[in-house]
Amino acid sequence: MEKNLEIMPVGRWGLFPDGLPLMIAGPCSAESEVQIMETARRLKALGINVFRAGIWKPRTHPNTFEGVGTKGLKWLQRVKNELGMKICTEVASERHVFDCLKFGVDMVWIGARTTANPFLVQEIADALKDTGIPVLVKNPVNPDLDLWIGALERLNQAGIMKLGVIHRGFSTFEKIRYRNSPEWQIAIELRSRYPEMPFFCDPSHMAGDRKYIRELSQRSLDLGLEGLMIESHCDPTCALSDAGQQLLPEQLGEMMKSLVVRAHDTDSPEYKENIDQLRAQIDVIDESLLSLLGSRMGISRQIGEYKKVNNIAILQTSRWDSILERMIAKGAEYGLPEHFVTVVFNAIHDASVQVQNDILSDE
Ligand code: PEP
Ligand code: MN
Numbered sequence: 001m002e003k004n005l006e007i008m009p010v011g012r013w014g015l016f017p018d019g020l021p022l023m024i025a026g027p028c029s030a031e032s033e034v035q036i037m038e039t040a041r042r043l044k045a046l047g048i049n050v051f052r053a054g055i056w057k058p059r060t061h062p063n064t065f066e067g068v069g070t071k072g073l074k075w076l077q078r079v080k081n082e083l084g085m086k087i088c089t090e091v092a093s094e095r096h097v098f099d100c101l102k103f104g105v106d107m108v109w110i111g112a113r114t115t116a117n118p119f120l121v122q123e124i125a126d127a128l129k130d131t132g133i134p135v136l137v138k139n140p141v142n143p144d145l146d147l148w149i150g151a152l153e154r155l156n157q158a159g160i161m162k163l164g165v166i167h168r169g170f171s172t173f174e175k176i177r178y179r180n181s182p183e184w185q186i187a188i189e190l191r192s193r194y195p196e197m198p199f200f201c202d203p204s205h206m207a208g209d210r211k212y213i214r215e216l217s218q219r220s221l222d223l224g225l226e227g228l229m230i231e232s233h234c235d236p237t238c239a240l241s242d243a244g245q246q247l248l249p250e251q252l253g254e255m256m257k258s259l260v261v262r263a264h265d266t267d268s269p270e271y272k273e274n275i276d277q278l279r280a281q282i283d284v285i286d287e288s289l290l291s292l293l294g295s296r297m298g299i300s301r302q303i304g305e306y307k308k309v310n311n312i313a314i315l316q317t318s319r320w321d322s323i324l325e326r327m328i329a330k331g332a333e334y335g336l337p338e339h340f341v342t343v344v345f346n347a348i349h350d351a352s353v354q355v356q357n358d359i360l361s362d363e
Helices: 033-044 073-081 094-102 118-128 145-157 182-194 204-205 210-222 250-258 271-308 317-333 338-361
Strands: 023-028 050-052 088-090 107-110 136-137 165-168 199-201 228-233
Touching: 023 033, 023 250, 033 073, 033 250, 050 073, 073 088, 073 094, 094 107, 094 118, 107 118, 118 145, 136 145, 136 250, 145 182, 165 182, 165 204, 165 228, 182 199, 182 271, 199 210, 204 210, 204 228, 210 228, 210 250, 210 271, 271 338, 317 338
Parallel strands: 023 050, 023 228, 050 088, 088 107, 107 136, 136 165, 165 199, 199 228
Antiparallel strands: none
16 A cells, blocks of 8 residues: 655755755766765866765676775765765665665665665665665666655655655666666656655666766756756776766766756746646657557558458458447546547547558559
8 A cells, every 4th residue: 555755855854955956976886996086076076065976786797897895985985074075875785784874875875676676675774774864766677666666665664754766767678769768757657646755867877878968867857856866987988887878077067057957946936837847747748649659550550561461451440430439438537528539549540541551552
């Protein structure tokens, strides 16, 4: 049974400076003390206060760089002590949590592969109990909103109220423009269920390529997400993990300047803000509609080819009548008027018949 979550407003976490977006930046992985200090110093110069670095890295293949491990926490501690930044890293086990506690880590996040595993999430929640450390939960690798919410519930039940989420996109089998598919509608659904929960986007892991980071960051801000976690490295091309998606700190600075941040303050015109967010949601849904219609048309084309090979007529009126009847009934369940459903589906059907006709007449 889904429960309400008790969330402390992010302004009271004592981590982020005033203003939006809330920024977390740093390398994919801690690699050396020099790399950590150099990257942090240059990020600090941009006004970024929360520094990230992976210490234990979940890698797809064995025998690749799996993180420097606990010794890297000493370097993060130096960032905290010498630069006054807040430090955060990914935890995937009870041992990781205990190590973080020893080295004064200010916030942890749960990675996408770990969120998908309730045993580990529970273990981490138990280890974090009573520590007061904020936790950000990345979406699971698969597009399962319940699994994501379940992880939040486990942490919340362990008394963790400094709780937020990071949207990093979802794995797909097909090759798409991005490394991980944004599936914004899932983020929108989560946001509308827990509007008070701080919501970050991780455009780096979503994009998988630094050239897409700006467009994804802007899209997430347009949807009203308030934070960004972005990978930045003092020498990205030499990075030991995720080299293609990390930005130089100065590139990150330039990108941040180019982002249009929509006002969230109470003194901003509330109406405009709401309307912008709703329109951005509509844009996302329209794009999904188009992509679904495209897939439908592809199948229709296959049916056309198949009918042609088997010498079958295109129009099978009785089948169409029963589809339309079913859609009108289904549409009513979604609050859609009969006339509207009829017009939309007849238009779709006409276009389908046209495509199949073209196939038949194409000798
Ligand atoms: C990371 O942030 O370094 C990371 C491994 O991300 P994800 O869990 O989103 O793959
Ligand atoms: Mn990474």
